[in-house]
Amino acid sequence: MNRNLKLFFAVCLVSFFVISPLISTGVAYADKLQEAISKAPAGKDKGQIDPQGAPGFLGIPGSIQVNLTLAFIWAIWVGWIFSTVGAFGGVMAGVGHITVFGIGKYAGQFKDTSPMLNKVITDSVRVSNQFLVGLSALISSVNYYKMGRLVLPLGIALAAGSMFGSYIVPTLTAGKVTFKAYTGYFGLFVLLLGIWMLYETTPKGQASKKKAKQAAEAFESTMKRMKSGENIDTSQLGVKVQSITLKKFSFTFYGVEFSFNPVYPVLGGFVISAIAAFIGVGGGFLLVPFLTSISGLPMYLSAGTSAFAVLISMITSIISYFIQGVIVDWPLIGTELGGIVVGSIIGPMTSRYISDIWLKRLFVILAFYVGIDYTAQGFFGKNLLKLLGL
Amino acid sequence: MFAYLDPILIFPYRVFENPMAGFLAGTFILCLWCVIVGDISARLVCRINRAYYQRLKQETVDMHDLSVKALLCKDKESYKACNKEANDAFGRYFFAQVAAGASVLWPVALGMGWMQTRFQDVGFPMIFPFSLIFGESAKYPLIFIMCYILCRMLFNAVPGSRQ
Numbered sequence: 001m002n003r004n005l006k007l008f009f010a011v012c013l014v015s016f017f018v019i020s021p022l023i024s025t026g027v028a029y030a031d032k033l034q035e036a037i038s039k040a041p042a043g044k045d046k047g048q049i050d051p052q053g054a055p056g057f058l059g060i061p062g063s064i065q066v067n068l069t070l071a072f073i074w075a076i077w078v079g080w081i082f083s084t085v086g087a088f089g090g091v092m093a094g095v096g097h098i099t100v101f102g103i104g105k106y107a108g109q110f111k112d113t114s115p116m117l118n119k120v121i122t123d124s125v126r127v128s129n130q131f132l133v134g135l136s137a138l139i140s141s142v143n144y145y146k147m148g149r150l151v152l153p154l155g156i157a158l159a160a161g162s163m164f165g166s167y168i169v170p171t172l173t174a175g176k177v178t179f180k181a182y183t184g185y186f187g188l189f190v191l192l193l194g195i196w197m198l199y200e201t202t203p204k205g206q207a208s209k210k211k212a213k214q215a216a217e218a219f220e221s222t223m224k225r226m227k228s229g230e231n232i233d234t235s236q237l238g239v240k241v242q243s244i245t246l247k248k249f250s251f252t253f254y255g256v257e258f259s260f261n262p263v264y265p266v267l268g269g270f271v272i273s274a275i276a277a278f279i280g281v282g283g284g285f286l287l288v289p290f291l292t293s294i295s296g297l298p299m300y301l302s303a304g305t306s307a308f309a310v311l312i313s314m315i316t317s318i319i320s321y322f323i324q325g326v327i328v329d330w331p332l333i334g335t336e337l338g339g340i341v342v343g344s345i346i347g348p349m350t351s352r353y354i355s356d357i358w359l360k361r362l363f364v365i366l367a368f369y370v371g372i373d374y375t376a377q378g379f380f381g382k383n384l385l386k387l388l389g390l
Numbered sequence: 391m392f393a394y395l396d397p398i399l400i401f402p403y404r405v406f407e408n409p410m411a412g413f414l415a416g417t418f419i420l421c422l423w424c425v426i427v428g429d430i431s432a433r434l435v436c437r438i439n440r441a442y443y444q445r446l447k448q449e450t451v452d453m454h455d456l457s458v459k460a461l462l463c464k465d466k467e468s469y470k471a472c473n474k475e476a477n478d479a480f481g482r483y484f485f486a487q488v489a490a491g492a493s494v495l496w497p498v499a500l501g502m503g504w505m506q507t508r509f510q511d512v513g514f515p516m517i518f519p520f521s522l523i524f525g526e527s528a529k530y531p532l533i534f535i536m537c538y539i540l541c542r543m544l545f546n547a548v549p550g551s552r553q
Contacts, residue, residue: 059506082485083485083488083489085485086482086484086485131499133488288481292473296470298458298476322529322531328502330499330505331392333499333502334498334502337492337495341431341435341489343489344486344492345435345439345489
């Protein structure tokens with residue numbers, strides 16, 4: 001982060017603290033959860049709230065008690081995946097919230113008796129996913145922002161789309177999505193991810209990777225043969241913007257020209273951040289490949305530029321969800337983050353014993369199972385086994 | 391756990407007579423705890439995983455450097471191939487670093503969890519123009535996040551605090 005940006009944030013924060021004592025105290029607003037609890041029928045049966053029961057998930061009286069030991073162990077698995085396979089860790093974090101900890105089943109009880117409570121729990125799970133995955137990834141995004149360089153016009157275009165997507169989705173959907181529907185969309189997302197992962201393990205997908213690797217190796221050996229610095233034109237180092245119009249943005253990087261239509265990053269940023277905010281995942285892992293494919297930018301520029309957009313869209317999304325009054329079970333998130341840390345330490349120690357391709361194949365099967373199962377549950381009201389008639 | 395920590399964490403909230411000043415001071419101290427504990431655990435994780443992170447980072451940097459060399463030689467095809475490899479390496483490094491992110495943030499979630507038990511129902515009506523950005527009422531998460539960012543920036547300004 002450059003010095004001016006830091007100064008800007010510092011001034012904003014200090015102003016906030018100077019002015020905040022002027023804010024009158026003592027007014028408490030009943031939040032959505034309390035409202036949803038009060039509207040739910042009282043009793044000890046399914047779909048009812050037991051007012052005398054011990055506070056459980058989100059402090060709801062008589063609700064399920066999420067087993068924090070189980071959450072910790074599950075998060076070790078999530079952290080292990082993050083450090084060995086990558087983005088799929090986010091999917092497993094979602095599976096933990098939806099299925100393993102029993103939150104989905106609990107929310108489902110209120111489908112008919114208290115739809116409002118059902119939706120409040122759904123929002124909480126969505127934001128929990130985003131906190132767990134997105135915020136952790138945000139830290140690495142910020143590191144990349146420091147390491148990389150920024151193509152400012154592209155970053156602004158991407159951030160504008162991202163900001164709009166991450167504002168509009170929480171604003172339009174908070175309190176309106178049922179757990180069933182959320183499960184369906186989550187499943188669809190996982191299914192698409194599974195199809196992509198499957199493609200990468202096919203001979204065609206492998207061949208394209210192999211080709212890129214061979215070309216890179218060939219170039220590397222050519223460079224080794226040449227004396228470093230020879231025949232190199234250093235007159236045009238770094239990013240140099242050539243022209244900016246509504247239809248074309250062109251710049252040179254190390255003297256080679258790159259161009260793209262500025263509408264694409266705005267649209268791409270919007271779509272990716274809208275999906276990320278809705279499903280509850282970090283958009284960073286989609287933004288870098290997207291930027292590389294539309295603009296052909298070098299990795300460091302893609303990383304730095306996308307980190308700028310991730311930073312803005314995550315802040316927008318989180319503030320938007322808080323403004324909508326979404327509640328998060330913080331002790332659960334804290335426990336899971338601790339588990340992710342442990343899993344990510346174990347991952348590098350164990351990954352050398354497992355073949356990369358077989359690991360990918362295993363996760364393709366998992367992605368298809370989770371994807372089809374959740375899609376079936378969400379959109380057809382049946383789980384995968386029932387759908388297959390088993 | 392919150393029951394054990396509660397007397398320590400609530401103490402700074404009672405230092406000032408004015409409830410607003412007490413709330414801000416207490417939250418600031420809580421955030422400072424979160425920053426310090428997060429920083430210690432991040433250093434620990436980075437130390438344990440240092441060799442792994444270094445290897446992934448080196449792969450990324452090597453491929454990136456190679457792609458830039460291809461650009462300098464005006465060889466766009468080799469550039470594309472090297473850049474694809476650099477991006478793959480970057481992806482691996484990015485997700486490996488999620489652990490570093492989690493190690494910084496776990497105290498934040500627990501700090502917010504403790505605040506939830508104490509200040510769940512406390513909301514501050516926002517004055518104009520903040521109400522345009524943050525809505526009509528600010529609850530503990532917003533105050534905590536603002537405070538945390540400020541603490542993090544102050545902490546980073548301390549010489550020797552950066553990793």
